[in-house]
Amino acid sequence: MAITLTRPEPALWLERYGDELYRFALGRVADRACAEELVQETLLSALQALASFRGESSERTWLFLILRRKIIDHYRHQARHPEVSLSQITPDDSTEADFFDPQDGHWRQRQYPAGWQSADGALEQQELHQTLRGCQDKLPAQHAAVFVLRFVEELTAEEICKELRLTTSNYWVIIHRAKLQLRRCLENHGLGRVA
CATH class of the missing domain: 1.10.10.10 (Winged helix-like DNA-binding domain superfamily/Winged helix DNA-binding domain)
Incomplete structure (x- = not known):
């Protein structure tokens, strides 16, 4: 029995998966703007890597894997380049x-x-x-x-x-x-x- 591969449809990604990708990102990062940025980066990366999509997973799964990688990259960048506001620096009374x-x-x-x-x-x-x-x-x-x-x-x-x-x-x-x-x-x- 032959497996029929469906071709990705980038024009429908935002409509089909946008809200779900956004909720996933928002549950993992600090603010809405950052979540939106991660979803945009995910869709752009997927578009750029479209030729490498082999259909071994669903289009949705593939997009979520890319988003997960973007979230990890986001935290890696934050850990290497921390931005600390003065309000975050508080004396610690306990040890x-x-x-x-x-x-x-x-x-x-x-x-x-x-x-x-x-x-x-x-x-x-x-x-x-x-x-x-x-x-x-x-x-x-x-x-x-x-x-x-x-x-x-x-x-x-x-x-x-x-x-x-x-x-x-x-x-x-x-x-x-x-x-x-x-x-x-x-x-x-x-x-x-x-x-």
């Missing part, structure tokens, strides 16, 4: 020793992460998502890149180290610090420990 036992590296009992407060309603879920996004946006560029690649894109530590040219130990330090910063930020927004 890592406040959270972790220096002997075994585990959470101190009084600092152990507690369960989140109830977030049953859709509005509460939306507020939680917005707060988490806001906290994520406050991370230094490299921390944000590593966090998103690990916990949103679900890349392995090895893949992230390769993409961002990090050592394994540097990766783990960045993940550790990003989690601490996110935790502090969420606690500052009332999403911390339940009494």
Whole structure:
């Protein structure tokens, strides 16, 4: 039985996949303009690589693979060329020793992460998502890149180290610090420990 390959239809990409590509990008980057830019870059790259499309996957899957690569490139660039506003530079009152036992590296009992407060309603879920996004946006560029690649894109530590040219130990330090910063930020927004 012969497999019939369908030819890509670039003129219909935006209509067919534009909204879906945009939502995917917006869920992974800080703002709408950046998401729009990534979708535009994806469509342009796909158009330029049209001759190399072999039809081994669907047109949609191919476009999403290109977009995913663009998102990784975006975070790689951010990690290498961070832009830090003065509002992001805040003195840190607590140290890592406040959270972790220096002997075994585990959470101190009084600092152990507690369960989140109830977030049953859709509005509460939306507020939680917005707060988490806001906290994520406050991370230094490299921390944000590593966090998103690990916990949103679900890349392995090895893949992230390769993409961002990090050592394994540097990766783990960045993940550790990003989690601490996110935790502090969420606690500052009332999403911390339940009494």
